[in-house]
Amino acid sequence: MKPKHLSLLVLTLLVVAAPFFFPSGFYYRIGALIFINAIAVTGLVILIGYAGQISLGHAGFAGIGAYACALAPEHLGLPPVAAILLGTALSAALAWLVGKPILRLHGYYLGVATLGLGILISMVLSNEAQWTGGPDGIAVPDLGLRGLLRDLGWRIGAGELWYGLAGTVMILGAWLALNLFDSPTGRALRALHGSEVAARTMGIDVARHKLHAFVVSAVYASVSGSLLALMNRLITPDVAGFMHSVQMVTMAVLGGVGSVLGAIFGATILTALPQLLTVFHQYEHMVLGLVMILVMIFLPDGLLPSLMKRLRGRDGE
Amino acid sequence: MSALLEIDGLGIAFGGITAVDDVSFAVRAGEIVSVIGPNGAGKTTLFNMISGLYRPSQGKVRLEGAEITAMEPHLLARRGLSRTFQNLQVFGEMTLLENVMVGHHLREKAGVLSDLLGLPASRQKTRASAESALALLARVGLEKAAYRAARTMSYGALKRLEIARALALAPKILLLDEPAAGCNAVETEEIDRLIAEIARAGVAILLVEHDMKLVMKISAHLVVLDHGRKIAEGAPAEVARDPQVIAAYLGQHGQEQVLHAEG
Numbered sequence: 130m131k132p133k134h135l136s137l138l139v140l141t142l143l144v145v146a147a148p149f150f151f152p153s154g155f156y157y158r159i160g161a162l163i164f165i166n167a168i169a170v171t172g173l174v175i176l177i178g179y180a181g182q183i184s185l186g187h188a189g190f191a192g193i194g195a196y197a198c199a200l201a202p203e204h205l206g207l208p209p210v211a212a213i214l215l216g217t218a219l220s221a222a223l224a225w226l227v228g229k230p231i232l233r234l235h236g237y238y239l240g241v242a243t244l245g246l247g248i249l250i251s252m253v254l255s256n257e258a259q260w261t262g263g264p265d266g267i268a269v270p271d272l273g274l275r276g277l278l279r280d281l282g283w284r285i286g287a288g289e290l291w292y293g294l295a296g297t298v299m300i301l302g303a304w305l306a307l308n309l310f311d312s313p314t315g316r317a318l319r320a321l322h323g324s325e326v327a328a329r330t331m332g333i334d335v336a337r338h339k340l341h342a343f344v345v346s347a348v349y350a351s352v353s354g355s356l357l358a359l360m361n362r363l364i365t366p367d368v369a370g371f372m373h374s375v376q377m378v379t380m381a382v383l384g385g386v387g388s389v390l391g392a393i394f395g396a397t398i399l400t401a402l403p404q405l406l407t408v409f410h411q412y413e414h415m416v417l418g419l420v421m422i423l424v425m426i427f428l429p430d431g432l433l434p435s436l437m438k439r440l441r442g443r444d445g446e
Numbered sequence: 447m448s449a450l451l452e453i454d455g456l457g458i459a460f461g462g463i464t465a466v467d468d469v470s471f472a473v474r475a476g477e478i479v480s481v482i483g484p485n486g487a488g489k490t491t492l493f494n495m496i497s498g499l500y501r502p503s504q505g506k507v508r509l510e511g512a513e514i515t516a517m518e519p520h521l522l523a524r525r526g527l528s529r530t531f532q533n534l535q536v537f538g539e540m541t542l543l544e545n546v547m548v549g550h551h552l553r554e555k556a557g558v559l560s561d562l563l564g565l566p567a568s569r570q571k572t573r574a575s576a577e578s579a580l581a582l583l584a585r586v587g588l589e590k591a592a593y594r595a596a597r598t599m600s601y602g603a604l605k606r607l608e609i610a611r612a613l614a615l616a617p618k619i620l621l622l623d624e625p626a627a628g629c630n631a632v633e634t635e636e637i638d639r640l641i642a643e644i645a646r647a648g649v650a651i652l653l654v655e656h657d658m659k660l661v662m663k664i665s666a667h668l669v670v671l672d673h674g675r676k677i678a679e680g681a682p683a684e685v686a687r688d689p690q691v692i693a694a695y696l697g698q699h700g701q702e703q704v705l706h707a708e709g
Binding site for chain 1: 497498499518519520522523524528529531535536537538539540544545547548549550551552554555556557558560561562563564568569571572575611614615
């Protein structure tokens with residue numbers, strides 16, 4: 130079996146099997162939250178892991194996706210599903226416009242530029258209170274899927290529904306990212322990560338490929354934000370905030386930013402821990418920082434790839 | 447026969463310091479031309495200008511008669527100019543096979559959406575690319591290591607990998623920057639054979655190399671640089687006798703010794 134199919138199989142089995150171990154219905158919500166975070170983190174695997182470009186502002190795109198679902202149904206009369214698509218279109222357009230100039234930057238400079246972009250979006254969401262409800266947030270209409278299912282004679286709890294829905298979208302997202310990995314575009318991205326100079330001389334339009342990775346990862350973040358908003362039925366500008374961006378990057382780096390499964394693993398740990406251990410919740414930001422430092426020092430490849438390496442012996446060759 | 451690559455009065459200055467000054471020469475199809483000169487003579491700088499990494503401050507580069515001066519490297523690749531690097535530029539985390547497959551990029555593009563969805567067009571291109579990449583790896587003797595990550599390989603192997611990757615572009619002209627540097631005698635011989643073979647297939651080769659034995663043996667034509675200027679040009683045997691060349695390599699004192707020995 131190809132690694133891609135194995136990864137997808139493992140992921141699907143875990144999503145399907147996990148509920149059998151849930152002590153209570155509360156855990157469906159945690160599961161759904163994990164999947165929603167994992168979607169955004171999968172996007173970062175494409176941007177950071179494949180293409181080697183950092184972003185500290187991707188929560189901004191999650192914010193756009195979230196507020197699209199809050200505002201478009203009310204102001205444009207769109208159904209929530211169309212609002213998700215509108216959010217991704219807006220995020221993609223913004224990522225394309227902003228990415229063109231800032232992806233010329235390297236390393237720290239790109240980090241700071243994307244940081245600025247994220248802060249800008251969260252400021253707009255906080256300050257345009259007449260539209261967004263300001264820092265207190267805004268209510269989000271119901272997706273309507275549960276009602277639809279009930280009419281079809283299938284009664285399902287909100288937690289279970291979101292668990293299934295977010296899990297499906299996450300697996301779909303992982304499938305796309307894994308397809309990309311072993312494709313001409315994926316190889317071009319990984320090549321420019323390895324050596325930009327060599328990639329250019331091999332005929333790769335580096336600027337264009339970076340932009341593609343940036344736009345695709347923005348779409349992932351946007352979908353993640355939309356699902357979060359629709360699940361929680363309330364959204365605040367925190368979804369676009371700096372902490373959320375850092376959280377995404379930490380999840381990716383902790384699990385292993387070069388691998389889709391690893392990043393989802395990282396998202397699982399960092400989402401579940403603060404939910405399960407309330408003690409941890411108070412110190413979440415501190416622990417996030419600590420995790421980042423420790424991973425960088427001891428497991429620069431991330432948890433999952435480092436573990437796999439150790440299991441298979443050096444370098445896994 | 448007209449020249450494939452023409453270098454016409456090429457020069458570049460970095461902050462007032464002239465690194466390469468008014469260098470001209472030409473390379474014909476299937477011909478091996480070597481650029482030699484002491485360390486710091488401007489050979490790699492010259493390569494970087496020809497391959498579009500540096501913007502020359504004077505002069506022109508023409509490929510098949512069309513001006514390509516300071517053109518973006520990925521556009522030069524499209525026109526059939528390919529190169530290797532003196533200080534290895536391999537894609538370390540990718541397998542050897544994938545490294546070479548990157549060289550097929552221009553032929554295998556299918557579009558981001560198709561690649562994300564894993565459409566048959568993308569998968570078909572990946573399969574075809576892998577096949578011909580494997581053949582190229584076999585040509586440089588690396589097919590057994592095809593699925594190993596590049597960073598786990600030896601220096602000499604990576605030098606050959608860079609040649610295979612550059613060939614994947616199916617270039618008209620190949621710029622090789624010290625392909626034998628750091629290689630042992632056996633590896634050097636292998637590279638020597640490989641270069642001759644590539645040229646026989648009709649690819650023009652512009653070579654920078656320190657291994658004089660190799661250069662003298664395979665080059666049709668030598669260009670000698672010293673302090674960024676061309677000091678001699680011609681057939682290897684001719685150039686080797688040129689007193690200016692001897693002086694540049696051995697210093698004034700050495701030249702006297704050589705003359706003394708000859709006299």
